Amino acid sequence: xxxxxxxxxxxxxxxxxxxxxxxxxxxxxxxxxxxxxxxxxxxxxxxxxxxxxxxxxxxxxxxxxxxxxxxxxxxxxxxxxxxxxxxxxxxxxxxxxxxxxxxxxxxxxxxxxxxxxxxxxxxxxxxxxxxxxxxxxxxxxxxxxxxxxxxxxxxxxxxxxxxxxxxxxxxxxxxxxxxxxxxxxxxxxxxxxxxxxxxxxxxxxxxxxxxxxxxxxxxxxxxxxxxxxxxxxxxxxxxxxxxxxxxxxxxxxxxxxxxxxxxxxxxxxxxxxxxxxxxxxxxxxxxxxxxx
Amino acid sequence: xxxxxxxxxxxxxxxxxxxxxxxxxxxxxxxxxxxxxxxxxxxxxxxxxxxxxxxxxxxxxxxxxxxxxxxxxxxxxxxxxxxxxxxxxxxxxxxxxxxxxxxxxxxxxxxxxxxxxxxxxxxxxxxxxxxxxxxxxxxxxxxxxxxxxxxxxxxxxxxxxxxxxxxxxxxxxxxxxxxxxxxxxxxxxxxxxxxxxxxxxxxxxxxxxxxxxxxxxxxxxxxxxxxxxxxxxxxxxxxxxxxxxxxxxxxxxxxxxxxxxxxxxxxxxxxxxxxxxxxxxxxxxxxxxxxx
Numbered sequence: 001x002x003x004x005x006x007x008x009x010x011x012x013x014x015x016x017x018x019x020x021x022x023x024x025x026x027x028x029x030x031x032x033x034x035x036x037x038x039x040x041x042x043x044x045x046x047x048x049x050x051x052x053x054x055x056x057x058x059x060x061x062x063x064x065x066x067x068x069x070x071x072x073x074x075x076x077x078x079x080x081x082x083x084x085x086x087x088x089x090x091x092x093x094x095x096x097x098x099x100x101x102x103x104x105x106x107x108x109x110x111x112x113x114x115x116x117x118x119x120x121x122x123x124x125x126x127x128x129x130x131x132x133x134x135x136x137x138x139x140x141x142x143x144x145x146x147x148x149x150x151x152x153x154x155x156x157x158x159x160x161x162x163x164x165x166x167x168x169x170x171x172x173x174x175x176x177x178x179x180x181x182x183x184x185x186x187x188x189x190x191x192x193x194x195x196x197x198x199x200x201x202x203x204x205x206x207x208x209x210x211x212x213x214x215x216x217x218x219x220x221x222x223x224x225x226x227x228x229x230x231x232x233x234x235x236x237x238x239x240x241x242x243x244x245x246x247x248x249x250x251x252x253x254x255x256x257x258x259x260x261x262x263x264x265x266x267x268x269x270x271x272x273x274x275x276x277x278x279x280x281x282x283x284x285x286x287x288x289x290x291x292x
Numbered sequence: 293x294x295x296x297x298x299x300x301x302x303x304x305x306x307x308x309x310x311x312x313x314x315x316x317x318x319x320x321x322x323x324x325x326x327x328x329x330x331x332x333x334x335x336x337x338x339x340x341x342x343x344x345x346x347x348x349x350x351x352x353x354x355x356x357x358x359x360x361x362x363x364x365x366x367x368x369x370x371x372x373x374x375x376x377x378x379x380x381x382x383x384x385x386x387x388x389x390x391x392x393x394x395x396x397x398x399x400x401x402x403x404x405x406x407x408x409x410x411x412x413x414x415x416x417x418x419x420x421x422x423x424x425x426x427x428x429x430x431x432x433x434x435x436x437x438x439x440x441x442x443x444x445x446x447x448x449x450x451x452x453x454x455x456x457x458x459x460x461x462x463x464x465x466x467x468x469x470x471x472x473x474x475x476x477x478x479x480x481x482x483x484x485x486x487x488x489x490x491x492x493x494x495x496x497x498x499x500x501x502x503x504x505x506x507x508x509x510x511x512x513x514x515x516x517x518x519x520x521x522x523x524x525x526x527x528x529x530x531x532x533x534x535x536x537x538x539x540x541x542x543x544x545x546x547x548x549x550x551x552x553x554x555x556x557x558x559x560x561x562x563x564x565x566x567x568x569x570x571x572x573x574x575x576x577x578x579x580x581x582x583x584x
Binding site for chain 1: 519
């Protein structure tokens with residue numbers, strides 16, 4: 001297992017972690033500078049942040065800092081109530097793949113979607129089996145294009161509490177079943193983004209991480225699970241402040257062959273997003289060394 | 293599949309559903325009368341409600357109404373930071389089994405517990421594997437006594453969002469693995485309480501319900517998953533108001549051989565617990581007929 005205690009060579013910052021600082025939205029250019037000042041070697045930006053900052057400008061800024069990506073957030077959201085919606089989702093994912101290429105991302109993270117309309121409180125249908133089928137077909141279609149241009153797709157299984165609105169792929173086992181079905185040869189073009197927040201509870205976690213192996217483990221995200229958790233989406237904890245066994249899980253991931261970044265992704269309306277970005281980033285670095 | 297549309301013969305009311313009425317705590321005696329007035333044939337009461345009302349009084353009131361139980365809530369909470377705590381949990385479960393016998397319950401529902409202290413925000417340890425081991429041993433010990441007195445134990449897998457505080461058994465598959473290990477002969481003394489709220493998202497749900505079969509399906513609970521869900525514990529929806537495919541899941545459960553009650557269990561700080569108990573119970577009956 002790698003020693004993280006001496007530096008933050010393998011730390012990446014998911015830019016959602018500091019997208020709000022002292023309660024205010026902060027642009028990606030500023031976030032990149034804050035990371036660069038601290039010697040952070042990689043980030044994982046979100047599409048809306050990139051769009052607001054300008055794709056080419058972001059690419060140039062990253063090059064100027066010698067900064068890489070640990071992933072690009074995010075493609076997915078495949079299910080739709082009708083054929084036009086399904087087609088639009090595929091087109092949008094194609095654009096996401098192109099952006100990921102421009103930014104030289106190692107993978108495009110897929111939050112696959114679930115019951116269409118549920119995010120707005122009005123599910124167009126309740127059949128999660130149908131959503132899963134649409135996700136399967138959507139990933140298959142995106143994978144064809146991803147192979148053409150050489151951009152790996154990383155399915156992110158989301159916590160079951162987000163199964164209605166955000167992702168109907170909810171366990172690592174389920175994600176790997178899809179990988180094995182669509183990419184039996186383990187080409188490196190389809191794998192998973194493993195976020196401890198979503199999977200820490202899973203009794204089959206160690207077993208499925210072993211199954212995933214190096215070929216399928218394309219990204220690794222950390223934060224912590226707070227007790228109590230006050231919100232189903234935006235109450236993630238800083239590493240060390242919750243109950244997730246971070247060292248143990250990283251041990252499993254590295255034993256399976258993962259040797260990439262440990263990406264910090266924290267959504268925190270009531271705590272970290274209210275603090276200064278400098279404090280949040282300094283804490284990420286400190287905790288990366290001490291508890292991740 | 294049974295036709296529920298003509299009556300509410302197979303409706304049971306988990307008494308937590310109306311434990312608060314118009315925002316006020318209501319005693320079990322009153323709740324039992326409200327259910328009896330509506331021809332509800334079964335309830336599932338909670339230990340604290342029974343203790344407050346008096347065990348023998350509750351038993352007598354149930355007999356007077358000819359009312360049965362669909363389960364008794366609840367045993368479990370096995371993990372503890374030390375030997376004294378583990379022993380105390382076993383003794384408490386023994387008392388719960390005795391109470392269930394006095395009330396002639398068909399099973400004692402087990403919410404097995406998880407990281408000790410996490411409910412109070414201070415986990416004594418973070419090792420969920422240890423909690424799972426303590427739960428395994430605790431159920432094994434309780435099962436010995438349960439066999440002696442003839443009280444089936446029903447493990448309730450809880451939603452993964454409650455994995456830190458309330459239960460480290462989080463999927464039906466995991467619960468059935470424990471059942472098979474501790475009761476390989478399917479004696480009828482160990483099984484599961486299946487609550488749609490906890491398991492609806494599970495991609496292996498249908499498969500594992502088939503695996504469970506009649507011998508392991510000891511109780512069936514319904515409510516609904518709201519979008520958005522505003523609280524991790526107390527924002528359950530009335531059947532029909534959320535996204536759970538209730539008919540489909542009941543179809544699977546009945547195809548596997550379950551022929552017992554459909555028990556309504558709704559915790560709802562912001563909605564149903566603010567309404568009158570009469571309105572809540574009438575709505576349970578109506579929805580039992582129309583959407584369950």
